[in-house]
Amino acid sequence: MRFYIIKRLIGMVPTLLLISMIIFVVIQLPPGDIVTSTLDRMQSQGVEVSAEQIINLRAQYNLDKPFVMQYVSWVGGFVIGDMGYSYLFSKPVNELVWERLGYTLLISISALLFTWVVAVPAGIFSAVRQYSIGDYLLTTVMLVGLATPSFLLALIVMYAGYEWFGISIGGLFSPEYRDVPWTLARVGDFLSHLWIPMIVVGLGGTASTMRILRANLLDELHKPYVVTARAKGVKPLKLLIKYPLRIAINPFISTIGLLLPVLISGEAIVSIVLGLPTTGPALIEALINQDMYLAGSFLMLLSVLTVVGMLLSDLLLAWADPRIRYE
Amino acid sequence: MSDPVPEDNVLSIRDLAVDFKTDIGMTHALHDVSFDVPRGKVTAIVGESGSGKSVTANCIMRLIQPPGKIVSGKIDFAPIRTDGYDIVALSNRDPRLLDLRGDLISMVFQEPMTALSPVYTVGNQVAEAILCHRNVSRQEAWQEAADMLTRVGIGDVSRRIHQYPFEFSGGMRQRVVIAMALVCQPELLICDEPTTALDVTIQAEILTLIRDLQQEFSNSVLFITHDLGVVAQLADQVVVMYQGRVLEIGTVRQVLKDPLHPYTRGLLAAIPGLVQKGSRLETIASVVGDADLETPYPLTHMADGRQVSLSPTLLREAGHE
Ligand SMILES: Nc1ncnc2c1ncn2[C@@H]1O[C@H](COP(=O)(O)OP(=O)(O)O)[C@@H](O)[C@H]1O
Ligand SMILES: [Mg+2]
Numbered sequence: 001m002r003f004y005i006i007k008r009l010i011g012m013v014p015t016l017l018l019i020s021m022i023i024f025v026v027i028q029l030p031p032g033d034i035v036t037s038t039l040d041r042m043q044s045q046g047v048e049v050s051a052e053q054i055i056n057l058r059a060q061y062n063l064d065k066p067f068v069m070q071y072v073s074w075v076g077g078f079v080i081g082d083m084g085y086s087y088l089f090s091k092p093v094n095e096l097v098w099e100r101l102g103y104t105l106l107i108s109i110s111a112l113l114f115t116w117v118v119a120v121p122a123g124i125f126s127a128v129r130q131y132s133i134g135d136y137l138l139t140t141v142m143l144v145g146l147a148t149p150s151f152l153l154a155l156i157v158m159y160a161g162y163e164w165f166g167i168s169i170g171g172l173f174s175p176e177y178r179d180v181p182w183t184l185a186r187v188g189d190f191l192s193h194l195w196i197p198m199i200v201v202g203l204g205g206t207a208s209t210m211r212i213l214r215a216n217l218l219d220e221l222h223k224p225y226v227v228t229a230r231a232k233g234v235k236p237l238k239l240l241i242k243y244p245l246r247i248a249i250n251p252f253i254s255t256i257g258l259l260l261p262v263l264i265s266g267e268a269i270v271s272i273v274l275g276l277p278t279t280g281p282a283l284i285e286a287l288i289n290q291d292m293y294l295a296g297s298f299l300m301l302l303s304v305l306t307v308v309g310m311l312l313s314d315l316l317l318a319w320a321d322p323r324i325r326y327e
Numbered sequence: 328m329s330d331p332v333p334e335d336n337v338l339s340i341r342d343l344a345v346d347f348k349t350d351i352g353m354t355h356a357l358h359d360v361s362f363d364v365p366r367g368k369v370t371a372i373v374g375e376s377g378s379g380k381s382v383t384a385n386c387i388m389r390l391i392q393p394p395g396k397i398v399s400g401k402i403d404f405a406p407i408r409t410d411g412y413d414i415v416a417l418s419n420r421d422p423r424l425l426d427l428r429g430d431l432i433s434m435v436f437q438e439p440m441t442a443l444s445p446v447y448t449v450g451n452q453v454a455e456a457i458l459c460h461r462n463v464s465r466q467e468a469w470q471e472a473a474d475m476l477t478r479v480g481i482g483d484v485s486r487r488i489h490q491y492p493f494e495f496s497g498g499m500r501q502r503v504v505i506a507m508a509l510v511c512q513p514e515l516l517i518c519d520e521p522t523t524a525l526d527v528t529i530q531a532e533i534l535t536l537i538r539d540l541q542q543e544f545s546n547s548v549l550f551i552t553h554d555l556g557v558v559a560q561l562a563d564q565v566v567v568m569y570q571g572r573v574l575e576i577g578t579v580r581q582v583l584k585d586p587l588h589p590y591t592r593g594l595l596a597a598i599p600g601l602v603q604k605g606s607r608l609e610t611i612a613s614v615v616g617d618a619d620l621e622t623p624y625p626l627t628h629m630a631d632g633r634q635v636s637l638s639p640t641l642l643r644e645a646g647h648e
Binding site for chain 1: 460
């Protein structure tokens with residue numbers, strides 16, 4: 001097992017290198033760069049820029065170096081923890097990403113938990129009571145949830161909150177807590193804001209998770225090993241959980257890693273609507289302004305998270321399923 | 328009918344009928360199935376596939392699931408350990424149902440490869456049978472499970488008990504399932520084609536094991552098979568089924584030596600081993616000829632204690648009245 005983990009960790013290096021190359025190429029693809037977009041902005045404000053200034057700017061941003069050198073210095077910096085400088089925010093990228101990444105992770109993970117807490121009992125119910133009124137009702141509700149775009153849901157929730165409860169629910173903090181150090185009260189305020197993005201981001205995956213669990217469980221419910229256990233006299237609830245559910249859950253464990261990118265990109269749209277200080281809005285802003293170090297760092301960190309997430313879910317699956325563990 | 332000796336039956340099935348409501352309509356899986364399972368003996372149910380053998384067994388364990396339904400009949404169960412009752416009449420929530428399954432009656436299934444959950448060790452699954460029915464510690468349950476696994480012929484138990492089913496061969500898994508079925512010392516053991524899915528050599532081993540264990544624990548066994556050779560080896564009493572009905576009941580000697588029903592004769596003629604070399608292998612149909620298999624004639628008690636379902640003409644030929 002330890003050998004397997006080490007092997008997987010080593011295997012992550014080429015994967016991440018390849019991803020870093022693709023990211024670097026892709027963020028440079030649009031015509032122009034940070035200098036041209038800065039110049040555009042300055043010129044539109046009526047500022048004259050001399051040719052000399054342009055050369056200076058390019059040198060300052062390393063843009064005069066060959067493409068490959070730019071890439072190497074970026075990746076090299078990344079390895080030692082220097083993610084470059086954000087022209088857009090005029091700050092080192094390091095100071096910008098971590099807090100936002102933390103919020104993104106928190107929202108994604110709580111959305112995942114929300115999805116499971118709602119979808120698993122619903123899936124079990126509609127499998128055990130297949131074709132009952134409750135099954136149809138749950139399926140309908142879930143499909144409506146699936147079909148509603150998350151940004152629309154975010155708008156509806158915001159509108160409802162403002163219209164009926166008179167509260168403004170954008171952001172992750174109330175105004176008085178926005179720029180103060182962490183205290184217990186701030187944590188409380190944060191949690192009271194967290195549930196809205198949690199539900200809005202999580203709801204989309206709930207329907208599909210429930211339907212897949214229902215299908216998996218229906219496949220397992222009448223398998224011979226379930227009949228054997230029933231014939232042994234195992235009580236109904238324990239039987240359901242220990243035998244068919246245990247197997248029906250397994251495929252989900254392996255998808256946790258895959259779900260993370262979906263949640264993170266879902267979170268981006270919702271964050272823009274709700275005005276959340278997460279990675280999504282900043283990444284889009286950085287891409288629009290061709291702030292390549294900021295954009296590249298966000299994308300790279302999200303890729304690392306995804307790759308690590310996949311490893312974690314593989315390990316979890318090996319823990320849950322002896323057939324995989326012994327291979 | 329008067330019985331000379333009062334019978335000691337662990338199970339008396341009377342007029343059992345089961346329907347399956349499917350998309351294409353109603354299937355009558357069993358109609359008016361009646362037979363007894365004498366205590367301490369091996370009763371075999373024989374019949375071709377689809378004749379209702381498994382459905383009968385599942386009725387006894389109350390394992391019939393929708394779309395199947397027991398529409399009528401009764402199964403009188405007379406255990407020694409506790410008061411008897413009609414299994415069919417138990418409600419789904421009756422606590423006696425959980426004692427019945429695995430404690431008083433247990434079952435060995437046809438498919439050893441899929442009969443165990445792949446994610447729990449065999450020790451866990453065998454010990455669970457004990458923990459479901461008796462108030463013992465986990466440790467004691469595992470100890471008893473280990474003893475029983477040794478008894479059914481699994482070597483190196485202290486190591487193998489912690490292994491998962493996929494680390495066992497088919498024959499070994501069937502031994503595990505047998506251990507699981509016997510560990511609570513049931514009064515009736517039902518074996519539903521326990522060797523059909525196994526290699527021939529392994530089949531013989533498992534049959535020997537079941538016979539030895541039956542003699543050791545002297546419990547009652549209901550053994551389901553389509554193989555008359557197996558019946559000859561194991562059974563005391565034989566029930567022949569066809570299309571959800573009982574055609575003939577008798578002792579193993581009566582039924583195999585002197586079958587009354589043409590269908591039983593057909594079954595016997597179709598055993599390859601019993602046919603002389605070079606002669607044509609008979610099909611059941613050729614022996615049965617034009618005997619009427621479609622009309623459900625009632626079971627008639629014959630003079631020598633056996634029962635058969637025949638048309639009045641054939642009954643008279645068979646020497647009834
Ligand atoms: N789950 C089911 N759904 C529909 N019909 C069934 C089902 N199980 C059994 N039956 C019906 O009952 C008949 C007897 O089946 P079974 O008892 O399994 O036969 P066997 O004698 O081979 O064990 C089948 O021919 C079929 O028509
Ligand atoms: Mg069968």
